[in-house]
Amino acid sequence: MKQNNWVILGLVAAVAVMSTVLLASPAAADKLQDAIASTPQGTGPGMIDPKGEPGFLGIPGGARPFWLLGIVWGIWVGWIFSTVGAFGGIMAGVGHITVFGLGDYAKTFKKTNPALNKLLTDSIRMSNQYLVGLSALISSATYYRMGRLVLPLGICLAVGGIAAGVLIPVLTAGKIQLSQYVGYFGITVLVIGGFLFYDTTPRGQASKKAAKEAAAAFEKEHIKKGSTGSGAMSTDMGVRVKQWGLSRTTFTFYGVEFGFSPVLALIGGFFINAISSFIGVGGGFLYVPYLTSVAGLPMYIVAGTSALAVLVGMISSILSYMFVKNVPADLMFIGIELVGIAIGSVLGPMTSKKIPDIWLKRLFVVLALYVGIGYTLRGFFDFSLPGL
DSSP, X not given: OOHHHHHHHHHHHHHHHHHHHTSOOHHHHHHHHHHXXXXXXXXXXXXXXXXXXXXXXXXXXXXXXXXXXXXXXXXXXXXXHHHHSOSHHHHHHHIIIIITOHHHHXXXXXXXXXXXXXXXXXXXXXXXXXHHHHHXXXXXXXXXXXXXXXXXXXXXXXXXXXXXXXXXXXXXXXXXXXXXXXXXXXXXXXXXXXXXXXXXSHHHXXXXXXXXXXXXXXXXXXXXXXXXXXXXXXXXXXXXXXXXXXXXXEEEETTEEEEEOHHHHHHHHHHHHHHHHHHTSOSHHHHHHIIIIISOOOHHHHHHHHHHHXXXXXXXXXXXXXXXXXXXXXHHHHHXXXXXXXXXXXXXXXXXXXXXXXXXXXXXXXXXXXXXXXXXXXXXXXOOOTTO
8 A cells, every 4th residue: 555545544543533532521511511500690791591592512591603604714724724834723713712702702701600711711722623633634634645744744743742732731721711811822823923924034034045945946836837737746846755863854845855853853842732732723833933944944845744743733632621621512513613624624735836935924924913913912901903
């Protein structure tokens, strides 16, 4: 069996694991029911209306996101993540917190029942990761087939992130209020956006000669000349691993050689997934700057490599949230969103090869600055920008 078939089978196995996770934990249901029972009854803010129709998480009178909007937003989340290798979790967070109104709903319980406020916050964090997990699965398989995934680097980042994906939910679940979560979310995104913005400046670009050379060769083939194929490229043009080693692993992309330290990649994967698991996102917004700025790779192979690392991190983090900390999930609404995720994640790799490398980075920067500023202001100063 060809190597790519083995990889695809491995990713399918990962889907099976995530499907198993979708079985609701009885302990999580009990935890939610206890939180609901301890909340004042009534129709006012921060109260539970026992006669109301079931909403988010089945809470009587709770927020009720519109199913069609869930699919549409899922398409956007899947597309942006599979295009730039980042912002899937952040856009999922924007959807759950703002577009679907779950952030405002959770905030109403801040004084009447802080335990329910924190439980809803944890559920939002975990819901984000379900969406990113499926997008990462589809993106990884697609980019590998297209010769645009650095398998050894993605594996090192993923293995390094497993421990953090289990540890952070254990340490933080039930301890973060919605306002704190939103504020930390914003600051982290803002810092990363500023960091990558530097990479788009002439000074930042000057230090990425190999990445620019490979990107130029790719753009000549797929943008300037145009590509009529299925998206797969010849072995000589795509990623080719030349040497595997503990001290140094090297590979080529469009004839340009790159290399990385597996040990440093393992360490980087741990810290990146620790931060991303804390704020409940996929970590692509951290993997992308790491891969472009530290590893010096072109954006065309960053998205797929980031997706593979994110996939493993999401599986470990979701398992920890559900079965170690017993955080409940609204499986019905998540399932609806996953329909959109699947559509967007197929479209992303197809469209990204038509967008110049520099503009992929600029798209990342614009989103990072707006979301970062917006959620920092909202979390710490209770001021909202339009759309956030």
